[in-house]
Amino acid sequence: xxxxxxASDRPAARRVIAIAAAGDDSTVVTSLYQSEGxxxxxxxxxxxxxxxxxxxxxxxxxxxxxxWMSVNGRQAVLFDLAARRFYIFNQVLYPxxxxxxxxxLIMSALALFLFTAVAGRxxxxxxxxQTVYTEIFLWVERRIEGDRMQRMRLDQGPLSARKLLRKxxxxxxxxxxxxxxxxxxxxxxxxxxxxxxxxxxxxLGAWELFWVLFYGFxxxxxxxxxxxxxxxxxxxxxxFQSAMFDRDTxxxxxxxxxxxxxxxxxxxxxxxxxxxxxxGDCIDCGLCVQVCPTGIDIRNGLQYECISCSACIDVCNTxxxxxxxxxxxxxxxxxxxxxxxxxxxxxxxxxxRPRVLIxxxxxxxxxLAVLGSLLxxxxxxxxxxxxxxxxxxxxxxxxxxxxxxLQIMNATEQAQTYRLRVEGLEGLQVVSADRVELxxxxxxxxxxxxxxxxxAIGPGSYPIxxxxxxxxxxxxxxxxxxVFVVPR
Amino acid sequence: xxxxxxxxxxxxVAIVSVVSILACAVLLWLAGKAKVxxxxxxxxxxxxxxxxxxxxxxxNNPLPRWWMWLFILTVVFALVYLVFYPGLGSYPGMGQWxxxxxxxxxxxxxxxxxxxxxxxxxxxPVDQLSQDRQALAIGQRHFMNHxxxxxxxxxxxxxxxxxxTQGQSAWLGPLSGEHIVRTISQGRQGVMPAMGSxxxxxxxxxxxxxxxxxxxxxxxxxxxxFSGKRHYAACAACHGADGKGNxxxxxxxxADNYWLHGWGEAxxxxxxxxxxxxxxxxxxxxxSPEQIHVLAAxxxxxxxxxxxxxxxxxxxxxxx
Numbered sequence: 048x049x050x051x052x053x054a055s056d057r058p059a060a061r062r063v064i065a066i067a068a069a070g071d072d073s074t075v076v077t078s079l080y081q082s083e084g085x086x087x088x089x090x091x092x093x094x095x096x097x098x099x100x101x102x103x104x105x106x107x108x109x110x111x112x113x114x115w116m117s118v119n120g121r122q123a124v125l126f127d128l129a130a131r132r133f134y135i136f137n138q139v140l141y142p143x144x145x146x147x148x149x150x151x152l153i154m155s156a157l158a159l160f161l162f163t164a165v166a167g168r169x170x171x172x173x174x175x176x177q178t179v180y181t182e183i184f185l186w187v188e189r190r191i192e193g194d195r196m197q198r199m200r201l202d203q204g205p206l207s208a209r210k211l212l213r214k215x216x217x218x219x220x221x222x223x224x225x226x227x228x229x230x231x232x233x234x235x236x237x238x239x240x241x242x243x244x245x246x247x248x249x250x251l252g253a254w255e256l257f258w259v260l261f262y263g264f265x266x267x268x269x270x271x272x273x274x275x276x277x278x279x280x281x282x283x284x285x286x287f288q289s290a291m292f293d294r295d296t297x298x299x300x301x302x303x304x305x306x307x308x309x310x311x312x313x314x315x316x317x318x319x320x321x322x323x324x325x326x327g328d329c330i331d332c333g334l335c336v337q338v339c340p341t342g343i344d345i346r347n348g349l350q351y352e353c354i355s356c357s358a359c360i361d362v363c364n365t366x367x368x369x370x371x372x373x374x375x376x377x378x379x380x381x382x383x384x385x386x387x388x389x390x391x392x393x394x395x396x397x398x399x400r401p402r403v404l405i406x407x408x409x410x411x412x413x414x415l416a417v418l419g420s421l422l423x424x425x426x427x428x429x430x431x432x433x434x435x436x437x438x439x440x441x442x443x444x445x446x447x448x449x450x451x452x453l454q455i456m457n458a459t460e461q462a463q464t465y466r467l468r469v470e471g472l473e474g475l476q477v478v479s480a481d482r483v484e485l486x487x488x489x490x491x492x493x494x495x496x497x498x499x500x501x502x503a504i505g506p507g508s509y510p511i512x513x514x515x516x517x518x519x520x521x522x523x524x525x526x527x528x529x530v531f532v533v534p535r
Numbered sequence: 536x537x538x539x540x541x542x543x544x545x546x547x548v549a550i551v552s553v554v555s556i557l558a559c560a561v562l563l564w565l566a567g568k569a570k571v572x573x574x575x576x577x578x579x580x581x582x583x584x585x586x587x588x589x590x591x592x593x594x595n596n597p598l599p600r601w602w603m604w605l606f607i608l609t610v611v612f613a614l615v616y617l618v619f620y621p622g623l624g625s626y627p628g629m630g631q632w633x634x635x636x637x638x639x640x641x642x643x644x645x646x647x648x649x650x651x652x653x654x655x656x657x658x659x660p661v662d663q664l665s666q667d668r669q670a671l672a673i674g675q676r677h678f679m680n681h682x683x684x685x686x687x688x689x690x691x692x693x694x695x696x697x698x699x700t701q702g703q704s705a706w707l708g709p710l711s712g713e714h715i716v717r718t719i720s721q722g723r724q725g726v727m728p729a730m731g732s733x734x735x736x737x738x739x740x741x742x743x744x745x746x747x748x749x750x751x752x753x754x755x756x757x758x759x760x761f762s763g764k765r766h767y768a769a770c771a772a773c774h775g776a777d778g779k780g781n782x783x784x785x786x787x788x789x790a791d792n793y794w795l796h797g798w799g800e801a802x803x804x805x806x807x808x809x810x811x812x813x814x815x816x817x818x819x820x821x822x823s824p825e826q827i828h829v830l831a832a833x834x835x836x837x838x839x840x841x842x843x844x845x846x847x848x849x850x851x852x853x854x855x
Contacts, residue, residue: 073573074584080567081597276599436687436696452679452688479689491672492679494688 085202086275088185089195089337093361095172102173103182111227114234119460122238132488138421139458139488143428150417157413161406163288165398166297166379171285172355177277180228180270181340184221191217195337221271222263229263275341278354289351294382295397299355301335301346301377302328302385309346314370328376332366335359335377345377425523427465427485428456429515434494439532445501447533448478453513455483456490463517467495471511472531474500497531506535545624552623556613563606571595646823653825656832661712664832674833677826681818682834690837694797695813702838705793707785710838715831720824722817725785729810734766743767744803750778750790753798 116123118136125134133140140147162169171178191213192198201210233255234242245251251259269277278285292298306329312321321327329346336344338358343350345359363377384394434450442448457463465483469475479496497511508530516524572584575595582592617623619630627633656670664670679688685696692698703710707725708718734740742763747770748755770778773786780788787795796806818827 074570075573075576076568077571077576077595077597078567079569079597080600080603082600273601276601280599280602434683434688436684437691437693440691440693450687450689450691452683492675492688494683494690496689496691 083276084342086340086342087195087198087337088340088358089334089362090189091338091358091361093364095357096361099173099178099182099356103179106174106176106179107183111231114231114239122240124235125238126236128236139460141428141456141458143456144424147417147421150413150420154410154414154417157406157410159284159288160291161403161410163291164293164296164403164406166355167292167299168285168288168353168355171278171288172357175354177269177274177282178354178356180224180266181274183224184270185340187220187224188217191220218271221267225263225265225267225271226259227263228266229259229261232262233258275352275354278341279352285354286351289349292349293402295384295394295400297379297381297394297398298349299345299353299357299360299377300349300380300382300385302375302380303346303348304385304388306346306376328367328370328372330366330370334362334366338362349382425517425525426457426459427463427515427517427523427525428454428458429513429525429527430454431513431527431529433529439534441534442498443501447499447501449497449531451495451497451513451529453483453493453495453515453527454490455485455493455515457485457488460487462486466516467493468514469497469511470514472499472504472509474503475511475531499531499533504533506533508532542625545626547624549624549626552617556610556617560607560610563603563610567603569595653829656829657825661716661828661831661835664829665712665836667832670829670832671836674829674831674836677822677830678833681822681830690834692795695795697795698793699834700837701793704788704791706782706838707780707787708782710835712831712835715834716827718815719822719827719831719834720817720819723785723815725811725813725815727806727811729808730769731808733769734807739763739766740804740807741800743770743807744800747778747789747803748800751792753792 113124114122118134121134123134123136127133131142133144159170188198192201201213204210230242230246231239236258237255242251242255245255273281304327306327308325308327309329309331310324310326311330311332312324312326335346336342338361339345340356340358341352341354343352345353357379360375360377360379364374367374367376381389381394381397383389383397430453432452432454434452437450440448440450453467455465463485465485467477467481467483469477476498477495478498479494483491483493485491495513509532511529511531513527513529514524515527569583575582575584578584581595583595584592586592618628620628620632622628652673656664656667656673659667659670678686678690682690686692686699687696690699697707698705708714731740734743742759743766744763745755745759746761746763746767749757749760767778770789773784774780774789775786778789780786780790787793794802796802796811822830
C-alpha cells in the first residue's frame with residue numbers, strides 16, 4: 048500500500064497576483080478566492096458503510112415511494128398549496144394547523160441536539176440528503192469511471208473518445224436521477240399520477256416545469272459538483288453542530304497515543320522492534336485521507352469539515368486486519384475517553400449526562416404534546432366574529448338580539464352536521480337555525496342570531512360562549528368565547 | 536412620469552441604482568485581493584503575516600472561487616432585472632410588468648375559471664336560482680363581503696338599513712328577481728321630504744306622530760292621534776289615505792310593524808320635521824352582472840320562496 052501525497056488531492060490553486068518590494072517587508076498580493084481541488088473519495092466498505100447504504104435505501108424508498116401511495120381514493124401524502132390543504136395519510140391539515148409544523152421543526156431541532164450531543168454529526172454522516180445523494184452519485188461515478196485512481200487518471204488525461212463517452216454517460220445518468228428527484232419532489236405538491244401524465248403528453252404547467260427543473264438541477268449540481276462544498280460553505284447546521292459537542296461526545300477520532308509515530312513497516316514486525324524504531328500502529332498508508340469525502344486528514348484531530356461519515360474508520364479497520372493489529376485505531380471515541388484511556392463501557396455510561404437527559408426529556412415531552420394534540424384535535428374549526436353592522440338590536444317588545452358570524456370549517460372528508468348552542472347568560476338562546484350542514488372539506492360563514500328575553504339584564508356587555516359539536520359524528524366539542532351586548 | 540413630480544427624480548433614482556450595482560462589482564474586484572507578507576507565505580502558517588497587539592494575527596482563509604461567481608451572478612441578475620422589470624426610475628421595463636397588470640391578469644384568469652359555473656347560474660332565472668343551494672352558498676359569500684356591512688350578516692339590517700328578510704309586505708317594490716337585480720346594480724334613493732313647515736308647529740307634528748303610531752296599532756295617545764289626523768292629509772299623497780304606502784312611489788307602509796327609521800314618537804317627529812334621504816349605493820362598479828345575478832337570488836331567498844306570479848326576469852346584459 049503506497050503512501051499517497053496529499054498534494055495530489057488538493058492542488059494549490061491559489062493565484063499569486065503580484066509580488067511587491069524586496070527585502071524583509073516584501074508582500075505578496077494574493078486572491079481572496081481559491082478554486083478548491085477536486086476530491087476523489089476512494090470506495091470503502093465496512094460496518095459503517097453498510098449502515099450508510101441502509102439509510103440511503105430507507106430514505107430514498109420513502110422519498111420516491113411515498114407520493115405513489117393512495118389513501119381514501121386520493122394521494123396519501125399531498126401538500127395541496129392551491130387549496131391550502133395538506134393531506135398526510137388520514138389527517139387533513141389546514142394553514143390553521145401550522146402549529147404542528149412548528150412542533151415538527153422543534154422536534155427535529157431537539158433530535159438534532161440530542162444526537163449531536165451523544166455521537167456528533169450522525170445526521171450529516173448518514174441521513175442528510177446531501178450525503179445520501181452524493182453517495183448515490185458517487186456510486187454511479189464509480190461504476191462508469193472506476194475508483195479513485197482511475198478517475199484521477201481519466202481527469203488528467205487528454206480528451207479522448209473513451210473519456211467523452213464516460214463523461215457523457217455519467218452526466219446523463221446524473222441528470223436522469225436529478226430529474227426523477229425533481230419530479231418526485233413536485234409530486235408532493237401536484238398529484239404525482241397527474242404530473243406523470245402531463246410529462247407523457249408534454250403538457251406540464253410552466254411552474255411545475257420550473258420546479259421540476261429547479262430541484263432536478265439542485266440535485267445534479269449539489270450531489271454531482273458541489274458535494275463537500277455544500278457542507279463546508281453553505282450548510283448552517285454543519286457549523287453549529289460542532290458547537291454542541293462536549294468532551295463526552297462520541298466523535299470519529301484517531302487514537303494518537305496508539306498511532307504515533309507513523310511509518311511504513313514490513314508486515315509481522317515484532318512489537319519490540321517497532322518500539323525500538325519509535326513506531327506506533329499507524330502505518331501511514333494514507334487510506335483514511337483517500338476515502339474522506341471532504342478531503343481532510345482525520346489524524347489532525349477534530350475538524351469542522353468532518354461530517355462523521357466514518358469512512359476512515361471502515362478503511363483503517365481493514366488495514367489493521369491485514370496488519371493483524373487490533374481494530375479501532377480510528378474509532379468513535381470521546382475526547383475524555385481518549386485522554387483518560389477509557390474503555391467502551393465507561394464512555395457509554397457518560398452518555399447519560401445531564402445535557403443528554405435534559406434533551407431527551409424535552410424531546411419526549413414535546414413529541415408527546417404534539418402527538419396527543421394531533422390525535423385529539425376536533426376535526427372542525429370555528430371562529431366567532433361579532434357582526435360588523437349591528438351592535439345590538441331590539442326586536443318585538445324589548446327582546447335584545449345580537450348577531451354573530453360563525454365561520455365553521457369542516458376539516459373532514461365527509462359531509463357533517465354541526466349543532467350550535469350558546470351559554471353564559473340565563474335565558475340566552477340561538478334563534479336562527481341551530482344546525483348547520485357542511486359539505487366535505489368546506490367552510491361556511493353562518494350568521495347566527497342570539498336573543499335575550501326582555502329586561503332580563505341591564506345595559507352592558509356580557510361574556511358568553513358558543514358550544515359547537517358535530518352531533519353524532521364524534522365527541523368533539525369546540526368552545527368559542529364572545530360577548531353579548533345590551534344597549535342602553 | 537408615474538409617481539414623480541419631476542422627471543429629474545426618475546433620473547436620480549435610475550442613476551443611483553445603476554451606480555450602486557456597478558460599485559458592487561468594483562468593490563468585488565478591489566476587495567478580492569489581499570496583501571500577505573512573503574515571509575508568512577513562506578512560513579506556510581496561513582496568516583497574512585500582520586500582527587496586532589502583540590499576538591493578534593489574521594488568518595488568510597480564501598473563499599471558494601464559485602462563491603465569487605455567485606457575487607457576479609447577483610450583479611448580472613440585478614442588471615437584467617432592471618432591463619425587464621420596472622425599477623430604473625420611471626422606466627417601465629421591457630416586460631411591461633405592473634402590479635395593476637398582474638392583478639388584472641389574475642382576476643381575468645379567476646373569472647375564466649369561474650365562467651362555466653356562472654354560465655349555469657345566469658342561464659337560470661333569479662327566482663328559480665333562489666332554490667339552488669350551490670348558488671345560494673356563493674351568493675351568501677358575496678352578501679357577506681359586499682352587503683353585510685350595512686344590512687347585517689343575517690340581512691336583518693338596522694336603523695336606516697332595511698331588513699331584507701321581511702318579505703313581500705315590507706319590501707318597497709315588487710319582490711322579484713328583476714327588481715332586486717336593478718336595485719343592487721343601479722342602487723336606490725329613498726327621499727322623504729321635510730314636512731315640518733307644511734304641518735305646522737311642534738304640537739301639530741307631535742299629534743301627527745301619534746296618529747301615525749295609531750295606524751299600526753302601536754301604543755299612542757288617543758287624543759293627540761285624533762287631533763293629528765287632520766294633518767295627515769299632507770302625508771296621504773304618498774303614503775295613501777289608509778297609510779298603507781305606495782310601492783310604485785317607494786313610499787313605505789305606515790300601518791305595519793316594520794320601522795326602518797325607528798319606532799316611537801321621537802323618531803317619527805324627527806322624520807316629519809327633517810325628512811330623510813336614504814341611499815343604497817350602486818354595486819355594478821365592482822360586481823359583475825353574473826355575480827349580481829347570484830347575489831339577487833340569495834337576497835330573494837331571504838324572503839322565502841318567491842311567489843310564482845312574479846315571473847322570471849330578463850337576464851342582465853353580459854360583458855363580453
